[in-house]
Amino acid sequence: MKPIMRKPVPHITRSLPQRRPLKIYAFDPTRGRGLGNYMTCQVPYENLRPGPAGKYLAVIDYDSSNKVYYRPVDLDHPAILLGSGLDPSESDPQFHQQMVYAIASQTIDRFEQALGRKIRWSFNRWSSRDEADGVLRIYPHAMQEANAYYSRELRALVFGYFPASELDPGDNLPGQTVFTCLSHDIIAHETTHALVDSQRDFFTEPTSADAPAFHEAFADLVALFQHFSFKEALLEMIKRTGGKIYRSSVEAEAAQSPDGPAISAELTTDNPMVGLAKQFGDAMGMRKALRSALGTPPNSRDLDHVTEPHVRGSILVAAVFDAFFSAYVRRTSDLMRIARSARLALDTADDLHPDLANRLAGIAAATAEHFLNICIRADDHRGLRPHPRR
Template sequence: QTVFTCLSHDIIVHETTHAVLDGIRTYFSERTNPDVPAFHEAFADIAALFRHFSHKEALLDTIQKTGGRLYQYHLKPDVGITDNEEARLQGQLPVDNPLVGLAQQFGEARGTGRALRSALSDLPDPKLIKEPNLEPHERGAILVSAVFDAYFTIYLRRTADLFRVYRAGGGNSESFELSGAMANLLADAASSTAEDLFQICVRAIDYCPPVDITFGDYLRAIMTAHRDFYPTDKEGVRDAFMQAFRLRGIVPEDAQYFSEDSLCWPLVPRKVLPDVDGLIFGDPNGLTRDEKDRNGDVLRAYAKKNAALLGFLPDRFISVPAFHPAFRVAPDGSLRIDMVVEMSQTYDALFDSRKPELGTFPMRGGVTLLIAKPSLDKDEYPPGEIRYVIQKRLGGNHGQKREERQRRFSRREGLLNGDDPKRFQLDFNMLHGGF
């Protein structure tokens, strides 16, 4: 069966997200560990799946056919049958939940009889993440299921009072039959929750280290991004993410404890780092070319002058591959403006010190800086204050462990062969060969 993928909403969103993520994070497509390709696939799936909840008609239909239990795999058939009766009509057959299935038609056309991938996995298995031979889509599915576990947990918390009132009014919450008013309220809750969580997932990208992304890094970024805007977590959003990731064995390597305080990146104490003078934050329309050039000069000079404080190796070039202003409306209605900056440093590491003829691979470290735009003072803007420094160091024990891990990964992936530097980059044609 021919399927025109250009007409598939899910596939278009998925592929566009790849391009957007690659555009805003320079080194997220460099193959340094198994989580890198898996993260790209997972984030693209997350974007496509959350868009499902913006389609009101499909959302209402699914709510009516699941009794509001949106996490169910299958919908109630349009026509019921008895236990001893076989289905004779298509309306008597259960169908898959369209909200949790990705690229339903494409998957069915491949002969699998189901969607290409799902927002939900089988029972969470913390051992699965340690399997070294998982294909990137399979590994990415672990992250997707963790995010949607958190989503459905928060959805259930937000709708718990609705179901209590519904039952108090004589409604049966165990039944699939819901009143129109109840279904609309649940649809509004599901849609707004999806929008809220997708914003958290997107905002977290700004709180990730610039190189060598792992699922554990992303959990820390999610936690920090949410706490940065919502210090008091009344709905338990951060706890929902923590437990969903923990159930699947996703634990940051460098967090001392699995607690909220330990998982969130720490704020930079005042005066530990000098403020950044001369930075242009622009407006929501973006920066001009001249403003970008000036900011680049300012940031490179700052990195060179404060290399040791930022955790860089001495006497090595520090690049600033990307930066962008982020304009966000805080819960109190105020506008918060940060400059999100990537800085990186690279050296060529030998695949084998005993056999230098085998060549080298690029070993990168770096920091993500979040620099707050200061308030106007006497008609002038003072220097910007650095709020977060999110690091992946090259030096020290952590840097040595990362180098050895990347060396083993490169060998396993066959990256020793050839001299084309592009072999270290993700090849999305090859990656999508397995869909």
């Protein structure tokens, strides 16, 4: 019998992946596994050194309060790569390093997609192209303080940790350690401050009450709009609100007993899509998110007397989200009419057809992306002179 000719296997060159999957908390640890909180995000792929340290970011885990370094995570280690990163954990500092890297990378990627160009940190603005660009440092456990901030002088994002309120900790345990580096919203907010500073000189100068208020509003807008890219959480909220994702609270998972709620699944809960940094707000005894996309009713007199930057900024956040939710309602009104005419009761979670929920989620995500693009591009176009290039 004639032997079968064996051809050599052709050599195939494989390109590197475009994206790196990494596990994160969609909101913060207090949400547990519910509401799509344990999720995997896709960040742009790059070769990483332990830290993680890459092209734009270097996580340096030095705790200045305890004068100690925590061992840096190696996201390129095969055991971690195969698991799409480390599993979410409050007690593993290496997961904290992964979380800050993932959310900061995602936020940078969002800006680059909207702007259509690569970003360059403010402290690199005047360096020549030949010089190696400096990276933005991230300190996930910088100090024992209920605070997080961007510092151009330190070229860093600095995250603190602190004990939750003993008397009124909300969803936290009394006195438990709260890590600001585990809050999606706080990381996205602080990264946005660094990104806005990278856009032009003097953007961060407090020329009037509106300048710092604008920066706080803009950073909140980026963090909040990113919620609508979390598909699982968005779908869950659409089902629980009957498509009305602008509701501040959502239906309980189970119908309430006639004598009142007997188990936690019968309790209504707040809508995580519209709240910002809930764990931080709870830990400070506020019993609610630190800030919200809703809850600032239109009032033309507010601008005359509200000067605290975050509160003044919330006027702009409310106006943009009002427009966003109005656009969502208009874009989905035909689907809702069809569903109503087919006698689907949209006020209860159980009756929202999965196909309809999917369509509504697609429209909400696309509208949020559109609005975030408008915000980022509008911010890029303000200012009098172009970004200096050499």
